[in-house]
């Protein structure tokens with residue numbers, strides 16, 4: 248079986264990469280140019296769909312299990328669970344703003360920029376805290392039965408970004424990733 252900590256860490260790296268792409272669009276605000284709103288929307292939609300529906304529910308189960316084995320970590324783990332709810336809400340707000348802009352509504356640039364920048368800072372800190380405070384402790388303390396529970400938290404499903412490439416959603420994001428691979 249694949250090492251669950253390695254998979255966990257890989258997912259974080261992948262999310263960081265997507266947040267980095269979102270950051271590069273937020274940077275465009277400073278130049279006065281128009282950011283790629285479709286790309287921004289794809290990234291936030293993906294994070295709403297995959298991270299909030301799959302990655303975070305699995306972590307919530309892992310944190311509940313870990314708190315039982317390491318009561319000294321309970322407060323840190325409860326905070327991280329709370330942050331999952333905050334991230335979902337902040338992502339929803341940002342997605343709605345981006346959908347409004349793309350749909351032609353008049354939305355202040357500063358409002359989109361602020362929502363995106365807040366999301367980035369909060370999300371980046373969240374992942375950093377998990378990497379620093381949780382992953383190695385989970386590796387030490389969680390047993391096979393805990394990991395079985397984590398896996399069962401969400402039914403197995405395909406990553407919507409990489410599974411069906413004909414899916415029109417995430418078109419901008421796939422294009423961007425393909426571009427980076429060909430350059431990089």
Ligand SMILES: [Fe+2]
Nearest residue numbers: 303306331377
């Ligand atoms: Fe998390």
Ligand SMILES: [Fe+2]
Nearest residue numbers: 259306374377
């Ligand atoms: Fe995470």
